[in-house]
Amino acid sequence: MTIEVIGAGFGRTGTLSMKAALEHLGLGPCYHMLEVRKNPGAADAWYDAAQGGPADWDAILAGYQSCVDWPACYFWRPLAAHYPDAKVILTVRDEAAWWESIDNTILRNMRSTDQITDPDRLRMRRMSRHLIVDRVFGGILDDREHALNIYRRNIREVTKGLPTGRLLVFDVAQGWGPLCEFLSLPIPEISFPRTNSTQEFHERVSAAAGATQKR
Numbered sequence: 409m410t411i412e413v414i415g416a417g418f419g420r421t422g423t424l425s426m427k428a429a430l431e432h433l434g435l436g437p438c439y440h441m442l443e444v445r446k447n448p449g450a451a452d453a454w455y456d457a458a459q460g461g462p463a464d465w466d467a468i469l470a471g472y473q474s475c476v477d478w479p480a481c482y483f484w485r486p487l488a489a490h491y492p493d494a495k496v497i498l499t500v501r502d503e504a505a506w507w508e509s510i511d512n513t514i515l516r517n518m519r520s521t522d523q524i525t526d527p528d529r530l531r532m533r534r535m536s537r538h539l540i541v542d543r544v545f546g547g548i549l550d551d552r553e554h555a556l557n558i559y560r561r562n563i564r565e566v567t568k569g570l571p572t573g574r575l576l577v578f579d580v581a582q583g584w585g586p587l588c589e590f591l592s593l594p595i596p597e598i599s600f601p602r603t604n605s606t607q608e609f610h611e612r613v614s615a616a617a618g619a620t621q622k623r
Contacts, residue, residue, distance in 0.1 A: 411469055411491045413438075413591070415476030416484035416566045417499030418559060419540075420510040422580030423477035426499055428601035429584075430474045433593050439475035444535070448528035451535035454479040458539040465490045479539050484566060488574075495591065498566045498577045503559060507552055514540065515549045 413435050415426060427438040437443075444450050450468065457463035458479070465487060469475060476499070480487065488496055518541050524530060541547060548554050567577065576590040583600040 409471060409473055411465075411473060411475060411487065411494050413474035414480070414484055414487050414491065414494050414496045415474070415499060416481050416496050416562070416575075417476070417578075418481065418506070418510070418544075418562060419478050419514055420506055421499040421501050423481075423499055424603050425580045425601045426476045426497065426578075427474075428603060429580075429587065430476070432596060432598070432601070433588070433591065435474045435591070437472050437474075439469055439472045439480055440477045441479065441536075443472075444479065444532060448531050451531040455531075455535040455538055457483065458535070458543055478544075479535065482539055482544065485569065488570065496566070496570055496575045497587075497590075498563065498575060500563060500577060500579055501581075503556055506559060507556055510555070511552070515545075515555075519549055 413430055415423060417423060417426075419441065424440060424442070427436075427440045427442075430436055430438045444454065453463070453468050457468075463483070463486065469480075475481075475487070476497075484496065488494065518537060524533065541549065545555060545558060563577075567575065576586065578586060578590075580600065580602075584595045588595045
């Protein structure tokens with residue numbers, strides 16, 4: 409098994425819906441930040457890679473056929489080079505809606521100063537804050553225009569960095585059509601998955617924190 413699809417879109421661009429869609433199309437399992445939460449030990453490998461250390465992509469992504477969301481989307485360049493036959497999907501959405509969503513979910517969570525002692529949560533926090541806060545957003549989490557400029561820059565860099573035939577710029581609101589055409593797969597009879605609303609995000613974070621406290 410090897411990586412066949414690489415997601416280059418930022419979190420909160422429909423990446424969890426994309427994960428579900430790719431898995432339904434037979435391109436799973438699909439790696440997503442939630443996979444790191446299931447296996448906190450993997451956070452160390454992603455952290456090391458974010459610092460410029462050597463990355464064994466085949467080991468990090470062993471057992472997966474696709475990857476979306478952070479941390480993988482940060483590494484779309486080396487992943488695209490390592491898996492030259494993989495197609496790349498850049499998930500996008502209306503930028504104002506993206507800012508509102510990420511500001512109220514991921515960035516809000518990153519701004520938290522709560523004290524944690526659980527080793528697994530500490531590993532996750534170290535990796536995600538180093539990669540997303542420092543590497544992606546340059547340590548600035550409360551400036552809308554700064555974040556939007558970085559969001560736009562990622563779109564420009566991905567679209568300029570890959571040949572047209574290898575890249576799909578995709579809004580999950582478009583549904584199965586463009587995605588299945590790009591992947592040369594038949595359109596499923598079920599509706600395109602829609603998941604991970606802001607409310608669902610916070611419910612999942614609260615549930616994870618509660619589970620840790622009960623250990």
